[in-house]
Amino acid sequence: MRKLTLVEKLSELGEAFTIEDIRSNTNMTKSGLKKFLFRLEKQGWIERIEKGKYMRIPVEAEKGKYTLNQFVIASMLVEPYCISYWSALHHYGFTEQIPSTVFIQTTARKKHQNIEIFGINYKIIRLTPEKFFGQNKEWFINDPIMITDKEKTIVDCLDKPQYCGGMIEVIKGIREREFDPNLISKYASKIKNTGVIRRLGFLSDYYGLELKLPNINKNIRNYLLLDPTMPDEGKKNSKWRLTINLNEYDLENVE
Numbered sequence: 001m002r003k004l005t006l007v008e009k010l011s012e013l014g015e016a017f018t019i020e021d022i023r024s025n026t027n028m029t030k031s032g033l034k035k036f037l038f039r040l041e042k043q044g045w046i047e048r049i050e051k052g053k054y055m056r057i058p059v060e061a062e063k064g065k066y067t068l069n070q071f072v073i074a075s076m077l078v079e080p081y082c083i084s085y086w087s088a089l090h091h092y093g094f095t096e097q098i099p100s101t102v103f104i105q106t107t108a109r110k111k112h113q114n115i116e117i118f119g120i121n122y123k124i125i126r127l128t129p130e131k132f133f134g135q136n137k138e139w140f141i142n143d144p145i146m147i148t149d150k151e152k153t154i155v156d157c158l159d160k161p162q163y164c165g166g167m168i169e170v171i172k173g174i175r176e177r178e179f180d181p182n183l184i185s186k187y188a189s190k191i192k193n194t195g196v197i198r199r200l201g202f203l204s205d206y207y208g209l210e211l212k213l214p215n216i217n218k219n220i221r222n223y224l225l226l227d228p229t230m231p232d233e234g235k236k237n238s239k240w241r242l243t244i245n246l247n248e249y250d251l252e253n254v255e
Contacts, residue, residue: 041054085156154173
């Protein structure tokens with residue numbers, strides 16, 4: 001197959017594609033296609049993202065200085081996938097902090113959970129199937145990308161604050177109040193982590209949110225940290241069985 005003909009077929013597949021995508025559109029053998037793609041990469045027509053995964057370089061772009069949207073690349077690293085945690089918080093404008101890592105949820109096993117591609121870090125977090133819900137499809141130019149919805153983003157960050165830069169970042173999103181209170185309450189129960197209920201319950205009380213959350217069993221003796229990324233020190237909140245290890249100034253001045 002002529003090079004230009006193959007490049008035209010690549011353009012029909014979009015900005016990113018796999019070797020299997022192009023094989024299904026040509027009659028080339030797998031070994032022959034690999035060699036051809038290698039030549040196209042050397043000549044600057046395409047660039048390799050990961051084994052068997054490529055992005056097409058626009059004719060007007062300079063080789064080595066063009067890359068796809070980070071979320072598009074993330075969508076190719078594992079299947080199923082969903083953009084989440086700090087990346088989703090920033091996408092919705094809940095935090096002005098730009099994460100240096102793109103966070104991706106999946107239920108699949110991936111040999112490498114930390115990947116660097118074109119200078120960007122990607123963190124893949126494996127969840128149980130029961131926690132893999134609450135997703136939206138959003139378009140980035142011509143590419144549909146799965147991303148956690150606003151409510152699931154906040155619940156996920158309460159579940160694993162280490163993936164959102166700590167509780168201060170998720171509190172910014174909670175104080176925005178741009179979420180469905182009934183849905184976030186439903187998600188908080190569905191994720192089956194009492195830490196989420198406890199943290200959301202305390203913050204609901206503190207900021208005057210009207211959320212319907214289950215009560216915490218008073219026989220629970222252990223106190224969780226409001227922010228697991230911070231030192232274990234602070235006042236005890238018996239209602240939610242939490243150690244409030246963020247000071248009042250931080251809670252009052254979150255912006």
